[in-house]
Amino acid sequence: MSKHFLRPPGAVAEADFLGRCIRCGKCALACPYRAIRVAGLLDGLEIMGTPVILARKSPCYLCLKCVPVCPSGALESRVKKREQVRMGTARLNRKECLNWQGTFCRSCYDHCPLFNEAITMDGELRPVVNEKKCVGCGICEHVCPADPAAIIVTPRGAG
Incomplete structure (x- = not known):
């Protein structure tokens, strides 16, 4: 697996997560x-058995049902x-974003669960990510029609 995976909502920092997760x-x-x-x-011995989210395939819809079941x-x-x-x-x-290249597209903007907060549209109706509001759920990456996706969620702590 590439290092491009997300942890579920509420995950502690990665090193701590690997120590705490009992892989249930x-x-x-x-x-x-x-x-x-x-x-x-x-996917690798170090992360084997731990929960991962591959946003391009299946993003997190932020229902948060995973959080209370973690023992x-x-x-x-x-x-x-x-x-x-x-x-x-x-x-x-x-460079990959259809909207920034002149083809009208609002997929990431329209599907973001924090509508008009995490992703806004600039004066020329191009998407702009507000990093302070973005929760990293990956829905934008999942719905992006560009191939490869023009918007990618970088996991917390990955820079």
């Missing part, structure tokens, strides 16, 4: 959208509202 899979079972999958052997504290129960989630930050590649 309860968070994956609780997700009604099947966004959370359990990393397998081919180990790897997902912090203090996260109760979607605005509190910090899974990562969306990064927009203007």
Whole structure:
């Protein structure tokens, strides 16, 4: 697996997460959208058995049903509202973005659950990411019609 995966909402910092997660899979079972999958052997020994989200395939819809079922504290129960989630930050590649290249598109803007907050439109109706508001759910990456996606969520702590 590439390093391009997200952790579920409420995940503690990665090093701490790997120590706390008991690899029970309860968070994956609780997700009604099947966004959370359990990393397998081919994903690497260090993360094997831990929950991952591949935003391009299946983003997090911020239902937060995974958080209260975590028995180990790897997902912090203090996260109760979607605005509190910090899974990562969306990064927009203007060279790949259809809208920035002259083809009208509002996919990321229209589908963002924090509508007109995390992604806004500039004066020329081009998307702009507000990094302070973005929760990193990956919905924007999932719906982006560009191939490769023009907007990619960088996991928290990945820079």
